[in-house]
Amino acid sequence: MEHFLEHDGPVAVALEVTPNKIFLEWLNSIEKDMELMPTEYDVLTSETNIYLVSLNSYEDEIDDYLDDHFESIFKNELETWSLDVDKWPHGRTQKMFEEWFDYKVHNLINMLKVE
Numbered sequence: 001m002e003h004f005l006e007h008d009g010p011v012a013v014a015l016e017v018t019p020n021k022i023f024l025e026w027l028n029s030i031e032k033d034m035e036l037m038p039t040e041y042d043v044l045t046s047e048t049n050i051y052l053v054s055l056n057s058y059e060d061e062i063d064d065y066l067d068d069h070f071e072s073i074f075k076n077e078l079e080t081w082s083l084d085v086d087k088w089p090h091g092r093t094q095k096m097f098e099e100w101f102d103y104k105v106h107n108l109i110n111m112l113k114v115e
Contacts, residue, residue, distance in 0.1 A: 013053040013062065014106040017073060019044055019081075023100045030087045037080075049077060052109075062105050070097040077101065 019027075024044050031039060051073060055061040066073075074097050078088045089096070 012052045012054050012109055013108055015065075015073075016048055016055050016064065016104045016106060017051065017077060018048045018102045018104075019077060020100060023077070026089060026100075027081055030084075033081055038058050049073075049080065066097075066103075067094065074099070074100075096109045 003109065021041065024041055026040065027039055028045065046108060053062070053065055054064065058105075075088075076090050078085075
């Protein structure tokens with residue numbers, strides 16, 4: 001039987017980060033300053049960023065990973081919507097990250113063989 005998936009065990013999880021309504025309020029406040037049309041929540045959440053994260057065990061280590069990397073993810077999420085860093089919120093903390101974003105861990109990732 002031919003196998004179409006490569007699988008030597010789990011090597012990564014996908015961390016799906018979705019801005020929530022607090023992020024939307026910030027985004028609409030800067031869009032108002034720039035005289036842009038407000039963004040709707042469904043537009044904001046229709047495409048989310050996915051981060052591939054190497055972990056040894058899924059749920060146990062994701063919190064540790066976020067402790068170390070929330071700031072990079074936060075910056076990337078802000079940059080997705082605004083390149084003007086002066087408009088970004090100051091004093092970003094992990095607590096603020098958790099208030100502004102919802103995240104979900106996907107631990108079933110399969111790599112398709114290329115033939």
